[in-house]
Amino acid sequence: MVRFTLFGIPVEIQPWFWLTLAFLSGALTSFTPEAMQYGLIFILAATVSILVHELGHALTGMRLGGGAAKIVLWAFGGLAYNQGGRFTKSGRFWMIAAGPGAGFLLGAVVLLIMIAIFGPHDALNLTGRWLFGSQSSFSHDTIAFVQDRKPLVSLLRSMIWINFWWGMLNLLPVHPLDGGQITELFVKPRQRVHQIAIVAATAVAAFGLWRGDLFMALLFGYLAWQNFQAMKKLGWQ
Ligand SMILES: [Zn+2]
Numbered sequence: 001m002v003r004f005t006l007f008g009i010p011v012e013i014q015p016w017f018w019l020t021l022a023f024l025s026g027a028l029t030s031f032t033p034e035a036m037q038y039g040l041i042f043i044l045a046a047t048v049s050i051l052v053h054e055l056g057h058a059l060t061g062m063r064l065g066g067g068a069a070k071i072v073l074w075a076f077g078g079l080a081y082n083q084g085g086r087f088t089k090s091g092r093f094w095m096i097a098a099g100p101g102a103g104f105l106l107g108a109v110v111l112l113i114m115i116a117i118f119g120p121h122d123a124l125n126l127t128g129r130w131l132f133g134s135q136s137s138f139s140h141d142t143i144a145f146v147q148d149r150k151p152l153v154s155l156l157r158s159m160i161w162i163n164f165w166w167g168m169l170n171l172l173p174v175h176p177l178d179g180g181q182i183t184e185l186f187v188k189p190r191q192r193v194h195q196i197a198i199v200a201a202t203a204v205a206a207f208g209l210w211r212g213d214l215f216m217a218l219l220f221g222y223l224a225w226q227n228f229q230a231m232k233k234l235g236w237q
Helices: 015-025 033-063 089-132 140-148 150-170 178-186 190-211 214-234
Strands: 002-006 009-013 067-074 077-084
Touching: 009 033, 015 033, 015 067, 033 067, 033 077, 033 089, 033 150, 089 140, 089 150, 089 178, 140 150, 178 190, 190 214
Parallel strands: 009 067
Antiparallel strands: 002 009, 067 077
């Protein structure tokens, strides 16, 4: 267990967190030095990104009257708690939105760093290639930089990928992801929140299976099942 304080907020990192990230990085299935190096860089990028996301929740939550905050990083990502205060509905909305917001902001800062290194044209094309696999041509300088500084480029790539795609997935209306918690604020009755989550999570799990992404399929399959159980408890409506 790793424990420290960041901006006055206690942070706890549980062992499962590292294991999940190591699995996601691919470092557990390939033992070449290059894969291990890439795996470590991915774990670093993911840890920083998740911490920034949770700090977004925690700091905004404290400001908006939620009380003292605590951050826990566990198997499937991060949690930020506020205790001892009370949110208004809009306060709660902004506390939830501040997590993904902080992540997208971090992604934008990385994009600015890339613009400083590669110029706007190549920085945007690299981002398009990393996020969507789009094909484009690059200057000789950019190609040489990418080949000569592989660790730095892996770090930039992981930061862009994680902060964009995890941010988008997290905004899906699947309780208890942030998107699902925002749904909960606006959709009544509660059964409806879980019904929406079941449909969205099943669709993402099917998409994961189709893409051969086992982690995505398992995670969203589990979320669909969890929402199904929650709905059963409340009674069908
Ligand atoms: Zn969040």
